[in-house]
Amino acid sequence: MTIRFTLDGTVLEGEHTFGEDVAEHLSKVVNALHRSKRCVVVTGAGISVSGGIPDFRSANGLYNLVKDRYPSAVLKGKDLFDASLFRDPITTSVFYTFMAELKQVVSKACPTRTHEFVKSLDKDNKLLRCYTQNIDCLEERLEMCCDMTKKQDLRIVQLHGDLNNVICNMCRTLYPFDDVKRDSFREGTPPSCENCENLQVVRELAGKRAVAVGTLRPNVVLYNEHHTQGDQIAEVAAFDVKKRPDMLIVMGTSLKVVGIKRLVKELGKSVHSAAKPGTVLFINNADVGSHSEWDSVFDYHILGKTDDVVERLED
Template identity: 40%
Template sequence: MKTINLISPTNDDSIKLAEVSKIIFKSKKSTVLTGAGISCNAGIPDFRSSDGLYNMVKAKHPKSVVRGQDLFDISLFRDEVSLSVFCTFMEALYVSTKEAKPTETHKFIKTLKEKNKLLRCYTQNIDGLERSCDLNMGIQEGHLVVKNENGVQVQQSSITSAGQFTKSWKELDVVQLHGNLHQLSCTHCLTSYAWTQEYQSLLSQGLNPECKSCHEKYLERLYSGKRMTGNIGLLRPSIVLYGENHPQAEYLARGLNHDLKSRPDLLLIMGTSLKVDGVKKLVRSLSTSIHSKGGKIIFVNKTPLSSSSWNGIIDYQVLSDCDEFVKSVKREIPDLFLTQEQLDSKKLLTPAKKAVNKSNTSDSAFTPPTTPTKVKVKSEIKSEQTIGMDLIYQIKKEAETYKRMNLSIPTPELTPASSFDEETFKPALRQVSKSQLNRKIKVKKESKEDVKDEKLLKRVSPTPTNEEIPMKKCKV
């Protein structure tokens, strides 16, 4: 059995935690066993810790209760004082569970269901917080208890068909092994009742309400003159006490066999010290089935187990608060906690990121690194070179035109330079100063073609102005 201490973790603990997270992520049929430890962060105390329910009861009623565990024993119905303390304590616990909110561990169980990984959750808790997470829990009464002709209650599970049983069992997400605090049941006829203000008020005073069903039967037999049989039952929370058989024991046994045949591949034990005999048997049965498939058993609790009695049964022991363990798993495998929409959007983004990374890798491997700025400069140089070549061609053409026109123009009479007619040559000449040409042409000396263009520009002289045209003497 490997131990992982998340209270003061080491590097080795981090490696083992990654292994556990991977096992949970790969599991397809997970079973979960929970105890009171998963509800402590919701404000509901556990049983056996220093500030748990047992010590709390003993501190409040030191004369009436010898041990806190005695308050949850079936023998308390023999003593009126113990029964009164039990009623008062159960009413206070019921009020606290109504105000409590689901913890991270409860939400984690819901996540396993949403990911189609949850086969079944078995809980020892009676607070019913799983119902707040929209988990199907409890067993419908129509599938459990019916009455025969004589009004005697019988187990429905013993007479229903296999198909009906399988359908009803598969509807369950959470199986309450120790009953449900949010229901009341009769100690005589087992009829279930919901909590009302009247019942809650009586229980807070340490009084057990009478069963209305039993009372009606009593009056019916009394008025008809029949012999009185039986007693009028009392209402109590529908929880299983020590020394008491579970009212749906046969149904639960069939359900457990159904889950074992489903071949689960993981058992998560969270928030329980595994002190109850029935729970120990459940863990050993599930362990045999899971290990036969190559699955793992993971135990999560603040207090460690006895390694001698659980070696070979439990594979990983995680010493941690249950909610902190869930948060650690969430950091290791965040995809498990994402909704389907979030996963779909992530899948769409992943190929795009890979394509960008691949293109960047290929470019850096075969070409020198470039930047958008450099590309822009090259394009500007190319455009400037094109403009320069156009100007050179235009200058050449104008120079040839000037030569031809210079030969064909008749020689004017000799006149002073001040009276020279500028309009004569204006249509044929285009004034382009050297400074204007230098500003427009910006040729980079990076290639041989650029050098040739620059030499060509030097050979081409600018168009002469009127003052620079030489005066020729004319023969008279």
């Protein structure tokens, strides 16, 4: 049974409220964190809101700004993260413009207190891995390794890609997401891939037939789309599950995506099945899903802003 409580001194159990002091429960969580040597963290959009990046499930101001430029587009905010948008040229243009505006917002954002908390776990040699649904790359600004090819140093697994790079839709070459590409996207038009163009020239000089030239898009993974690093991510996750982490902290996510739900449940089961069962903590502003789905996964759910909660955990 998950113990749900807020920092203001209220313990919640389902819809019933008990006038208990949270100090004892909070103390148990803090002690578990201090003892932890193999902590896994899973993060969502909620941890970046205070850094200046909107949570798209609760705020759609940026979407509306883009939608005004394409009044004929029949597209909901959540559809901007679904691969089906590429079936229509108008929604495709909306996507590119939206990503350009999002890149602008992210470039001005800052790592939050919660990002600093994850970094501190790493500094204290407590962090086994952090899996993030975010594409803002704020962890990289804290010099945390996100490179999947560096398995010994890898700390941040970007489940949905990143906004630091763009990728060719044909040859898969990566390029930095610089201002030139951002400005092209803002007009709703993706630039051509330089690598494909160079190959085209070489083929023409060799008298070979012309082939298609790819276009660039942000290096993000949309819903209903194959993740090019999916196999590598699965290998890392399987490794972490086998390492028997002694603590799992899930923060700032609504847990609506099937893949992330599966990952959290697998990691939670691993934490609880160790010789000395560890602690699984959920930190989020709101409840998610049915209690019956998560009661066997989470030991504690602290309702509140992640920045406020991690500050209390480090007091």
